[in-house]
Amino acid sequence: MKQDPSHAPADTLYLPADELLATACRVFEHMGLSRAHAQAMARTVVAGQRDDCQSHGLYRILSCAQTIAAGKVALRAEPALAPTQGAVVRVDAGYAFSPLAFERGLPALVEATRAQGLGALVIGRCFHFSALWPEIEAITAHGLAALALTPSHAWVAPAGGRRPVFGTNPIAFGWPRPGANPFVFDFATSAIARGDLELHRRAGTPLPEGCGVDGEGRPSTDPLAVAQGAMLAFGGHKGSALAAMVELMAGALIGEWTSQESLAFDAGAGAIPCHGELILAFDPARLGTGDLTAQQRQAEALFAAITDQGARLPSERRYAARARSQERGVAVPRALYEEVLALLG
Ligand code: NDP
Ligand code: PYC
Numbered sequence: 001m002k003q004d005p006s007h008a009p010a011d012t013l014y015l016p017a018d019e020l021l022a023t024a025c026r027v028f029e030h031m032g033l034s035r036a037h038a039q040a041m042a043r044t045v046v047a048g049q050r051d052d053c054q055s056h057g058l059y060r061i062l063s064c065a066q067t068i069a070a071g072k073v074a075l076r077a078e079p080a081l082a083p084t085q086g087a088v089v090r091v092d093a094g095y096a097f098s099p100l101a102f103e104r105g106l107p108a109l110v111e112a113t114r115a116q117g118l119g120a121l122v123i124g125r126c127f128h129f130s131a132l133w134p135e136i137e138a139i140t141a142h143g144l145a146a147l148a149l150t151p152s153h154a155w156v157a158p159a160g161g162r163r164p165v166f167g168t169n170p171i172a173f174g175w176p177r178p179g180a181n182p183f184v185f186d187f188a189t190s191a192i193a194r195g196d197l198e199l200h201r202r203a204g205t206p207l208p209e210g211c212g213v214d215g216e217g218r219p220s221t222d223p224l225a226v227a228q229g230a231m232l233a234f235g236g237h238k239g240s241a242l243a244a245m246v247e248l249m250a251g252a253l254i255g256e257w258t259s260q261e262s263l264a265f266d267a268g269a270g271a272i273p274c275h276g277e278l279i280l281a282f283d284p285a286r287l288g289t290g291d292l293t294a295q296q297r298q299a300e301a302l303f304a305a306i307t308d309q310g311a312r313l314p315s316e317r318r319y320a321a322r323a324r325s326q327e328r329g330v331a332v333p334r335a336l337y338e339e340v341l342a343l344l345g
Contacts, residue, residue, distance in 0.1 A: 011333065011334040011335065012331050012332065012333055012334065013329075013331070013332045013333075013334050013337055014328050014329030014330065014331055014332075015329050015330050015332055015337075016329050016330070017046060017050055017325060017326075017329075017330050020046050020049065020050075020058075020330050020332070021042050021043065021046050022042075023340070023341070024038075024041070024042035024045055024046055024058065024061060024340075025038045025039055025042040026038075026344065027061060027340060027341075027343050027344055028041050028042060028061070028064070030343065030344050031064070031065060031068050031075075031343065032068065032075040032076075033068075033075050033076065033097075034075065034076040034078075036078075036100055037075070037076070037096060037097060037099075037100050040097075040099035040100040040102075040103050041064065041097055041099050041100075043099070043134075044060075044099045044130045044131075044134055045057055045058055045060050045061055045130075046058070046330070047134050048060065048130070048131055048134075049325075049330050049331075049332060050321070050322055050325040050330045051133075051318040051319075051321050051322050051325075052317070052318065052321035052325075052331070053131055053318065054196075054199060055193050055195030055196045055198070055199055056129075056130055056131040056193075056195055058332060058336055058337070058340055059195070059199065059336060060129050060130070060195070061340050061343065062339060062340070062343075063129060063198075063272055064097070064129060064272065065343055066270060066271065066272075067127060067129075067271040067272045070269035070270065070271040071269075072095070072127075072265075072266075072269060072271050072274065073095060073096060073097060073127045073271070073272075073274075074094055074095040074096040075096070076096075077093070077094035077095065077096040078094075079091045079092065079093050079094065079096070079100055079101035079104040079105070080092040080094060081104050081105060081108065084108050084111070084112050086112070086116065087112050087113070087115075087116040087118055087119045087120055088112070088119075088120050088122065089105050089108040089109045089112055089119065089120065089121045089122070090105075090121075090122045090123075090124065091104055091105040091121070091122070091123050091124070092124045092125055093123055093124060093125050093126035093127075094125060095125050095126075095127070095274065096126065096127065097126065097127045097128075097129065097272075098123060098126035098127065098128045098129075098130065098277060099130060101123045101126055102121070102123060102135050102138075102277075102279070105121045105123065106121070106138055106139070108121075109121040109139070109279065109281055110139070110142045110144065110281070113144050113281040113282065113283050114144075114283055114286070116286075117282070117283050117286035117287050118280065118281065118282050118283065118286075118287070119280070119281045120278065120279070120280050120281075121277075121278075121279040121280075121281070122254045122256075122276065122277075122278060122279075123276055123277040123278075123279070124254070124255075124256055124276050125256070125274070125276070126274065126275070126276065126277065127271070127272045127273070127274050128150055128152070128272065128273055128274070128275065128277060129272045129273075131170075131172075131186060132148040132150065132170050132171075132172035132186045133172055133174070133184050133186040133315065133318070135148055135172070135279060136148055136172045136173065136174035136182075136184050136186065137174060137182060137184060139174060139279070139281050140174040140175065140176040140182035140184070141176070141182075142176075143176050143283075143284075143285070144176065144281045144282060144283050144284075145173075145174060145175050145176065145281070145282040145284060146172075146173065146174045146279065146280065146281050146282070147171075147172070147173050147174075147279070147280045147282075148170075148171075148172045148173075148277065148278070148279045148280075149169070149170070149171055149172075149245075149246045149249050149250040149277070149278050149279075150167075150169070150170060150246070150250050150275065150276070150277040150278070151166075151167040151169055151246055151247055151250055151251050151257070151258055151259040151262065151273070151275045151276075152167030152168045152169060152170075152194065152259055152262065152273040152275070153167055153194075153259055153262050153263040153266060153273045154166065154167060154258075154259040154260040154262070154263045155167060155168060155190070155194055155227075155230070155231045155259070155263075156168060156169070156189075156190045156230065156231045156232065156233055156243060156259075157213065157230035157231070157232060157233075158233070158240045158243075158244070159232075159233060159236045159237040159239075159240035160237070160240075162213055162217035162229070162230055163230060164230045164231070164263075165259070165260060166189070166190075166233065166240070166243035166244065166246075166247060166259055167243070167246070167247070167259030167262070167273065167275075168188040168189065168190040168193055168194045168231065169188065169189045169190070169242070169243045169246035169247065169250075169259070170186060170187060170188050170189070170193075170246075171186075171187065171189060171242060171246065172184065172185065172186035172187075173185055173186075175299060176284075177296075177299070177300070177303075178296060181315065181319045182315075183299075183303060183313055183314070183315070184314060184315040185314035185315065186314075186315075187234075188234075189233055189234060189239045189240075189242045189243040189246060190211075190231045190232065190233055190234065190239070190243070191208075191210055191211040191212070191231065191232050191233065191234045191239070192207060192208065192211040192212075192231065194231070197211070197212075197223050197226065197227065197231065198223075200223045201223035201224060201227070206221040206222065206223075207220075207221045207222070207223055207226060208221070209221060210232065211226060211231060211232060212225075212226030212229060212230060212231045212232050213226065213229045213230050213232065214226065214228065214229040215228050215229045216229070217229070217230075247259060249278055250275070250276055250277055250278040251275065251276065253278065254276050254278055255276075256275050256276025256277075257274065257275040257276065258275070259273070259275070261275070262274050262275045284296075
């Protein structure tokens with residue numbers, strides 16, 4: 001659910017980001033994660049909360065707790081970084097959560113991309129709960145463009161069908177901009193992210209029209225009925241094809257589980273999806289004609305053509321939320337904060 005900043009709930013706490021980081025880290029360690037995992041996970045969820053991404057902020061700590069309780073995730077496994085082969089960097093997460101595996105693979109990905117013009121970071125066997133933009137921004141910070149894809153659990157029916165096959169399968173892209181926040185988009189290929197569906201279920205509010213069908217294949221706005229039936233892809237057959245691409249590129253191509261296989265492994269435990277992730281990076285300085293400044297000017301002309309007519313760039317809402325968080329603290333609903341703190345008890 002997207003929060004209108006002018007209508008922040010009255011019962012909202014405003015907490016300094018470093019205090020929130022310390023708390024999230026303490027909660028994750030209390031749940032049994034190693035310090036390195038806890039820190040990487042805390043950075044991820046606090047970044048989500050800071051940028052007003054409610055479905056992938058502090059709320060995610062609750063689904064991580066449920067996943068840990070299900071007993072499937074490796075709490076202290078060190079990601080195994082294989083020697084880089086050409087442009088390909090592989091990190092085996094060993095059934096642990098994904099953020100630490102990404103952090104461990106990032107330097108080798110940047111190095112391979114600078115050397116080859118493009119690079120691929122393949123993360124294997126990870127429990128994946130996060131938004132993709134933190135990874136994209138970590139790559140654009142090195143002056144590289146990036147594309148990330150990952151499956152999830154089979155919750156989404158293909159266009160024309162009514163049985164779940166695809167995950168909510170996000171696609172994220174980033175383009176570095178000198179002196180400005182990068183151009184980044186990051187969205188589920190489902191009409192609504194599963195995290196947002198869960199937030200609607202918790203709040204007892206209906207889904208927007210067109211997000212899913214019930215078990216009989218009838219359109220429904222009831223989050224529980226849709227969870228028991230099927231979610232739908234955004235944009236009909238187009239989103240459905242993109243979702244299939246994600247299954248192929250971040251599943252079959254890299255020899256990792258598809259969303260159907262992830263759900264089969266879950267076997268009703270209700271844990272976070274477990275699968276692989278494919279992250280591609282591109283070096284404009286190597287792929288272009290040699291005039292990086294001219295390439296950057298082209299990109300800026302494109303962005304200006306968008307914004308000059310009053311349209312906004314993706315991620316601008318997030319960057320505005322980030323600036324607000326820096327000024328007044330990170331907004332956290334009190335009830336959610338208390339639920340998170342209760343995990344320490
Ligand atoms: P949204 O629909 O909220 O946003 C999609 C993108 O479009 C964002 O980059 C957003 O920028 C941008 N955007 C929104 N409105 C406009 C507009 N009017 N003009 C221009 N750009 C706009 O994303 P989703 O709900 O689909 O996904 C939310 C998160 O869930 C993502 O971060 C995704 O990675 C995550 N997710 C993770 C999964 C996983 O398996 N790990 C699975 C599915 C989703 P802005 O944020 O600034 O509004
Ligand atoms: O919101 O769809 C989602 C999601 C799946 C896994 C992590 N987030």
